[in-house]
Amino acid sequence: MSSVQKVAELVPGEQNPVIIMEDKKEVAEFIQKLQMEKWQMDEIPSSKKKMKEYILYQQETINFGESNKDKELKQVASLITYHDLPYIELKWSKFNLVFKAPEEVVEYLSNH
Helix, strand or coil: CCCCCCEEECCCCCCCCCCECCCCCCCCHHHHHHHHCCCCCCCCCCCCCEEEEEEEECCCCCCCCCCHHCEEEEHHHHHHHCCCCCEEEEEEECEEEECCCCHHHHHHHHHC
């Protein structure tokens, strides 16, 4: 997650992101406040209602002879939060994982 360069916050019913974070400090603070080291794999209850989705972007790999100007940011993962549930769904590549997150993380994401 340390290579994430942009975060877009989506809410159900909105077509465009309500918040876009591109400042390095802001993105780093967001990633730090997720406290991912404290997440525990779990199963999400079936009675779930999506609250927010965070789309994470990073620049494509720069190969020899290429400039970083040639590479655009691409979506690498998404985090989905749910109403009144301390769970976060992480979609990364072909993986779809569910974690129970600390209450303070869920509260931070809910109020962001």
